[in-house]
Amino acid sequence: MTSLQRFGVSMDDGLLEEFDELIARRGYSARSEAIRDLVRTELAREQSTAPDAEVVGTLTMVYNHHDFEHSGALTRLQHEHHDCVVCTTHVHLDAHDCLEIVVLRGPGARVRSVADGLVSRKGVRQGHLATIPVEVP
Numbered sequence: 339m340t341s342l343q344r345f346g347v348s349m350d351d352g353l354l355e356e357f358d359e360l361i362a363r364r365g366y367s368a369r370s371e372a373i374r375d376l377v378r379t380e381l382a383r384e385q386s387t388a389p390d391a392e393v394v395g396t397l398t399m400v401y402n403h404h405d406f407e408h409s410g411a412l413t414r415l416q417h418e419h420h421d422c423v424v425c426t427t428h429v430h431l432d433a434h435d436c437l438e439i440v441v442l443r444g445p446g447a448r449v450r451s452v453a454d455g456l457v458s459r460k461g462v463r464q465g466h467l468a469t470i471p472v473e474v475p
């Protein structure tokens with residue numbers, strides 16, 4: 339059974355007030371659980387930055403389909419990196435813009451490289467990659 343350790347945290351009034359507002363918005367009932375989640379998130383982020391650490395990631399992109407989709411770059415890049423691209427979801431936002439969510443899996447450096455290759459293409463207005471480390475037995 340895991341034992342719990344208690345420790346004190348010093349924080350100035352303004353920062354603590356903002357923290358309490360944040361955890362209230364997110365629905366935490368206690369500061370301790372919020373701090374544990376923040377620590378877990380940071381530890382996971384640190385793990386997923388190791389170049390060879392296995393990660394899963396979602397790349398969310400908004401692009402103009404006249405400039406990007408019709409160039410064939412999206413399909414070509416996904417075929418080139420088929421071992422890394424798990425699946426995609428496409429949403430037609432309006433007559434011109436599309437939202438694409440690409441699920442990626444592989445070593446962190448490769449996942450980031452594939453995501454960078456997609457986001458840097460002409461027509462991509464915004465792109466954001468979020469990764470989570472995968473425990474490999």
Ligand code: NI
Pocket residue numbers: 403428429430431435436437
């Ligand atoms: Ni579309």
